[in-house]
Amino acid sequence: MGVAAEIADALAARNIVRPFSIQELTLPRALIGRDIIGQARTGMGKTLGFGVPLLDRVFDDADIDELDGTPRALVVVPTRELAVQVGDDLTHAASQTPVRVTTIYGGRPYEDQIAALADGVDVVVGTPGRLIDLYDRGDLALSAVAILVLDEADEMLAMGFLPDIEKLWAAVRPDAQTMLFSATMPGPILALARAKMRKPVHIRAEAPSASRTHDTTRQVVLKSHRMDKSEVVARILQAQGRGRTIIFARTKRSAAELADDLAGRGFTVATVHGDLGQRAREESLDAFRRGAADILVATDVAARGIDVDDVTHVINFQTPDDPMTYVHRIGRTGRAGKNGTAVTLVGYDEVRKWAAINDELKLGIRDLPEWFSTSPELHEALDIPESATARVGRPRKVLGARPAQARGRKRR
Template structure:
C-alpha cells in the first residue's frame, strides 16, 4: 500500500529529517526550514538509497523531495564513488522550462557544497553545455533528446551515475518520450553498486508504473495525500463560466483588474492564440510576457525570468510551460481556452494555490468547448455541469471576481510583449520542417501533445 502523510500536524524540519548541514543552511537562507508532506515521506527513504515512486499534486514540493537527497548523497555518501568530474546523478525532465527551474533550485540548495550542477536541454548551443561537462559536473539535469545527443557524441559520461530521477513522468509519457527514457535507463550502470531510481509525478498512468516496476528495485510508492483526496488544491477557488469567443478579450481585460490580483498565468491551447492574447493585452497597457513554441529559447527564458522577478505580472503560456513555472505566489490562473482533458486542467490550475497560498482559477468555456468541460467536470467531480453564461458586462462576473465598477477596456498606454523583441521562429511553410539541431525533441509536438 502507498505510504501517506498526515496533514494535521507540524511537519518536520530538514534538520530533523537528517539532511546535511550545508544544504540546511542554503535552504534556510531562502526561508525554507520545514518540509512539505512529500518531502517528509521521500527524503528519509531516498537518503537510505532506496528506490521510490513519489506522487503529489503540482506545487507540493516534489523538486526538493528528490533534489535534497540527491545532493546529500552525492555530497556525502560513502556508498557512492568518489567525485571525479563525471556525473553521479542524472535527473530527467520533460521540458526545457522545467529543466531550468530544477537546475536553478538545485544550484541554490548546493551553494555551500563543492557540488557542480549542469542543466542540459535543447534550444541552446551544444558548445556551452559540452564545455560545462568537460569542466566537471556532479549532477546533471536535462531533457531526454539533448541528453541522448550528448551521450551518443561521447560528451556525457554515464558510467559513474548512481542515482536516476525521472521528474514529471506522466508528462514524458504524454510527449512520447518513453522510448528515450528506456534507452537512457539502459545506458546507466547497474553494478557494482545498484542504481537508485526515483520517479516523481502528479499522476501515475499504467504504462509509467509498468516501466518503473519492471526496472526498479522494490520501489516504495508514496503519496502526499490519501488516494481519495481531491485532485485540485483546496486553497484554489474555481470559477467557471461560458464565454463567447468574440467577447473573451474584453472579459479577460476585466478579470485582470480584479481586486487582489497579483502574478497571473493565462493558458491557451495553441501557439497562435497565446501570441494574439499577449499582443492584445500589451496593447491595452498590461505588463505581459509570453511562452509558446513559436518563440525562440532566448525569448521564452526572458519572459519567464521577467515573470519570476516581477518585471511583468502576466504570463500567457501554452501547456509546454505548465511544468516549468516555479512561482509560489501566483494569485490567478486563467484558462482562456478550455483544456483538452482533465489532467491538463489539474496541472494548469495547480500553478496557483501553492505552498499554503490561496488562489483563483478561472475557466472561460467557449460555446464550442462545452463537451471538453463536461468531461473535465465529470472526471474531477467538480459539480459544475452547466456553467453560467457571462459577458464582459455581466454583474455576476464583477461580483465573483471582485472587479471594480471602474474597470476599463485598457489600463494604460500600449506596451510591447516582454521578450518579443528577441525574435521568434515563426510558422514554417507547409511541407517544410526545417533543420533541427541533433536529435533534441524536448519540445516536439507529437502524437497530439499540447503546446
C-alpha cells in the same frame, strides 16, 4: 531529518525551513538509498523531495565514489523550462557544498554544454533528447551515475520519450538508486518501474480519495462568448488583490494574439509558446519570475517548467482539452498553502468539453452562468471594481516575443 547542515543552511537562506508532506515522507527513505515512486500534484514540493536526498548523497555518502567531475546523479525531465527550474533549485540547494550542477537541454548551443561537462559536473539535469545526443557523442559519461531521477514521468511518456528513458536508464550504474515522480501512474510507467526498480517504496503525498485540485484554489467557471473573452480577461486582470497571473491558451496562435491584445490594452505581458525561440522563451519566463511582467500568456507545453509559488490567478482563456490538463493548469495557483483563483472561460462550443472535465473530476460545476465583460455578476464574483475598463494604459510591447529562427535554418 538527517540532511547535511550545508544543504539545510542553503535552503534556510531562501526561507525554506519546513518540509512539505511529499518531502517529509520521501527524505528518510531516499537518504538511505531506497528506490522511490512518488505521486504528487504540481506545487506539492516534489523537486526538493528528490533534490535534497540526491544532493545529500552525492555530497557525502560512502556508497558513492568521491567527486571527480564525472556525473554521479542524473535528473531527467520532459521540457526545457522544467529543466531550467529544477536546475536552479538544485543549484541553490547545493550552493554551500562543492557539488556542481549543470543543466542540459535542446535549443541552446552544444558547445557551451560540452564545455561545462568537460570542466566537470556532479549532477546533470536535462531533457531526454539532448541527453541522448551528448551521450551518443561520448561527451556525457553516465557509467558512474549512482542516482537516477525521472521527474514528471507521465508527461515524458505522453511526449514519446519512453525509448530515450530506457536507453538512459540502461547507461547508468546497475545498482543506481532510482526515484520516479509522476502525477499519474499509467500502465507503461508502472511496467517500467516493475522491470527496473528494486523494491520501490510508493509514496503518495495525499490520500487516494483526495481531490485532484488544491483546496486553496477557488474555481470560477462561466460561459463566455469568444468575441467577448478578451474583454472579460481585461476586467479580471483588474480584480482586487490580483498578483502574478498565468493565462492559458490552447494554441500558439491564440497565445500570441491574446498577448498582443492585452499588451495593446496597457498590461505588462510576457508570453511563452512554441513559435518563440528558446532565448525568447527564457527571457519571458525570467521576466515573469522576477516580476518585470505580472502576466504570462502560455500554451500548456511551454508552461510546464513554471514553478512560481505566488501566482494569485490562473485564467483558462480556452477550455482545456482534458481533465488532467485542467488539473495541471490550475495547479499553478493555490500553491504552498496560499490562496488562489482559477477562472475558466467556457465558449459556447466548449460546453461539452467542460462537462467531461466536471464529471471526471467531480467538481460539481455543471450549470454555468452566462456572463459578459459588463455583467455585474462577473465583477462581484471576482472582486472587480466598477471602475474597471477595457484598457488600463498606453499600448506596450509583449516581453520576450521574438519569433523562432526560420525552420529551414540549421540550428545546433
